Amino acid sequence: MSKAEKKKNLDTPTEERLKEAARKVFTQKGYAATRVRDIAAEADINLALVNYYFRSKEKLFELIMTETIQNLFEKIKPIINDETTTLIEKLEAIVDQYIQLLIENPDFPLFIVNELMSGSNKLPIMTDNGKMFFNSHLVKQLTQMHSSGKLKFHPVNIMMNTLGMIIFPFLARPLFLRSGILTPEAFRAIVEERKKLIPVWLTQIINS
Amino acid sequence: MSKAEKKKNLDTPTEERLKEAARKVFTQKGYAATRVRDIAAEADINLALVNYYFRSKEKLFELIMTETIQNLFEKIKPIINDETTTLIEKLEAIVDQYIQLLIENPDFPLFIVNELMSGSNKLPIMTDNGKMFFNSHLVKQLTQMHSSGKLKFHPVNIMMNTLGMIIFPFLARPLFLRSGILTPEAFRAIVEERKKLIPVWLTQIINS
DNA sequence: AATTTAATTAAACAACTGTTTAAAACAATA
DNA sequence: TATTGTTTTAAACAGTTGTTTAATTAAATT
Numbered sequence: 001m002s003k004a005e006k007k008k009n010l011d012t013p014t015e016e017r018l019k020e021a022a023r024k025v026f027t028q029k030g031y032a033a034t035r036v037r038d039i040a041a042e043a044d045i046n047l048a049l050v051n052y053y054f055r056s057k058e059k060l061f062e063l064i065m066t067e068t069i070q071n072l073f074e075k076i077k078p079i080i081n082d083e084t085t086t087l088i089e090k091l092e093a094i095v096d097q098y099i100q101l102l103i104e105n106p107d108f109p110l111f112i113v114n115e116l117m118s119g120s121n122k123l124p125i126m127t128d129n130g131k132m133f134f135n136s137h138l139v140k141q142l143t144q145m146h147s148s149g150k151l152k153f154h155p156v157n158i159m160m161n162t163l164g165m166i167i168f169p170f171l172a173r174p175l176f177l178r179s180g181i182l183t184p185e186a187f188r189a190i191v192e193e194r195k196k197l198i199p200v201w202l203t204q205i206i207n208s
Numbered sequence: 209m210s211k212a213e214k215k216k217n218l219d220t221p222t223e224e225r226l227k228e229a230a231r232k233v234f235t236q237k238g239y240a241a242t243r244v245r246d247i248a249a250e251a252d253i254n255l256a257l258v259n260y261y262f263r264s265k266e267k268l269f270e271l272i273m274t275e276t277i278q279n280l281f282e283k284i285k286p287i288i289n290d291e292t293t294t295l296i297e298k299l300e301a302i303v304d305q306y307i308q309l310l311i312e313n314p315d316f317p318l319f320i321v322n323e324l325m326s327g328s329n330k331l332p333i334m335t336d337n338g339k340m341f342f343n344s345h346l347v348k349q350l351t352q353m354h355s356s357g358k359l360k361f362h363p364v365n366i367m368m369n370t371l372g373m374i375i376f377p378f379l380a381r382p383l384f385l386r387s388g389i390l391t392p393e394a395f396r397a398i399v400e401e402r403k404k405l406i407p408v409w410l411t412q413i414i415n416s
Numbered sequence: 417a418a419t420t421t422a423a424t425t426a427a428a429c430a431a432c433t434g435t436t437t438a439a440a441a442c443a444a445t446a
Numbered sequence: 447t448a449t450t451g452t453t454t455t456a457a458a459c460a461g462t463t464g465t466t467t468a469a470t471t472a473a474a475t476t
Contacts, residue, residue: 014453030325033240036434046455051435113321113379114238130387153405154398156390160377161409168372171379174324179338182364190362197361201369204412222423244464254425259465 015053017043022050023064027111031061065115066125068108072101073129080138087141087206091162092199098163099195102170103188109170151206161205165198223261225251230258231272235319239269239326273323274333276316280309281337288346295349295414299370300407306371307403310378311396317379359414369413373406 012020021043025034036057040047054060079085079093102108133139142155151158169176169191176182182190220228229251233242244265248255262268287293287301310316323334341347350363359366377384377399384390390398 030238030240032238033325035432037432046453047434048436048456049454052453057434110321110325113318114325116379116382130383130389134387134389153401156384156398157402157405160380160402161373163380164372164374164376165369168376169368171321171324171375172368172371175334175338176364179335179342181338181342190364193361194365194368197365200416201409201413204416205409208408208412243462245462254423255464256426256466257424260423265464 014043014045014049018045018050018053019060019064021045022054022060023068026061026064027105027107030111030114069125069129073132075101077132077136080133080136083137087138087145088199088203090138090141091158091202094162095166095198095202096195098166099191102167103191106170106173109167110174113171145206152208158202158206162198162202165194165201169194222251222253222257226253226258226261227268227272229253230268231276234269234272234322235313235315238318238322273319276319277333277337281340283309285340285344288341288344291345295346295353296407296411298346298349299366299410302370303374303406303410304403306374307399310375311399314378314381317375353414360416366410366414370406370410373402373409377402 018039022039025038025042029038034057036050037047039060040050050057050060054063075097076094079090079097082090085093139155139159142151142158145151146153146155169187173187176187177184226247230247233246233250237246242265244258245255247268248258258265258268262271283305284302287298287305290298293301347363350359350366353359354361354363377395381395384395385392
């Protein structure tokens with residue numbers, strides 16, 4: 001898109017355009033490094049309208065964050081609470097869904113980690129959904145496997161490994177690309193292949 | 209330490225005290241959220257001295273970042289280039305060293321994430337060390353296993369899994385703790401246990 | 417002891433920050 | 447059309463930011 005073409009998209013209303021611009025800038029630069037003027041410029045909309053529609057920078061951030069996280073967990077919830085599927089089937093579905101989401105939003109993990117670790121309790125929704133997660137049918141299956149002796153270590157290890165193997169490549173992506181170890185296409189191909197590999201690996205880990 | 213006791217530690221010279229304060233504040237809050245005044249206050253040293261000793265906030269950050277990364281790779285280098293050890297032995301050593309480092313410095317990952325988010329290749333040290341890693345004996349062993357057919361997928365998957373399983377728990381730590389899923393002690397115990405578990409899991413993954 | 421150099425300080429600076437204001441342009445309604 | 451409410455605008459505001467200055471104190475050198 002050229003500089004001129006990037007200008008006002010009059011099809012979408014102001015509020016929505018601002019929100020999308022904010023989502024883009026926040027995820028790229030993080031909360032602290034984002035200037036309200038960046039958001040206004042990205043949307044090509046007057047600065048004052050950010051506060052007019054969203055009251056404050058922080059309120060806008062919380063809105064976007066809540067929406068994003070909520071959307072993520074809405075996708076995961078039916079998977080982890082499906083009482084008809086096995087543990088492995090659930091993990092397969094999680095891996096597939098999650099990697100697909102990350103392929104579409106590659107800088108999402110860096111964003112979450114940055115906000116998560118910079119301390120502020122801007123994200124109560126994360127811990128809320130975290131609790132929901134650890135009360136899920138998936139976790140019940142895991143703890144039962146553990147107490148029955150089939151799983152020989154703390155169940156939380158399975159979640160750590162699942163999420164670690166899914167998310168880490170995207171965190172390290174800038175490193176892989178900048179160092180020339182992987183091209184963007186190679187990265188994409190490997191991550192796509194991991195959709196099938198990770199469940200296999202997890203199965204072996206569980207049965208060890 | 210009480211407010212009074214926290215005051216000037218006259219044993220260590222100004223420059224060193226400032227650098228340590230900077231390291232602490234940067235790692236806790238991230239680059240963008242850190243104020244030079246925070247650093248000066250943390251060290252209980254006059255604001256102007258930050259610029260007097262380090263020229264600018266950015267220069268100070270780069271100095272600390274370079275030192276930290278270099279220190280990390282100095283520890284890893286002898287492990288991954290040891291020609292007398294097997295692949296698994298190398299991975300065992302990496303897991304042990306890395307987890308130990310993260311236990312002692314839990315918000316180290318944020319530091320890295322910060323650098324990764326800043327986008328621009330300000331720090332050639334990362335890509336430099338990345339290339340060093342790419343040429344290591346460890347990577348030679350991996351690629352040889354791959355080309356000989358013993359490893360059935362791209363070798364980079366092994367590194368992704370190794371680092372993912374090591375680092376992810378520390379990234380998600382604030383979530384585990386704030387949600388009450390794990391106590392600090394439980395987290396510590398699990399991470400300690402993973403020092404032995406991860407190499408076992410990696411062995412299974414490699415032989416699949 | 418006298419002189420030069422380095423370290424420290426409080427204050428100021430200019431640019432930048434999120435937010436507000438008051439007026440203008442626009443849309444809806446009667 | 448006249449009136450009302452809504453959206454948009456440029457400008458201003460007050461506070462914060464990284465950085466510099468000019469003066470003072472401490473240390474080192476002669």
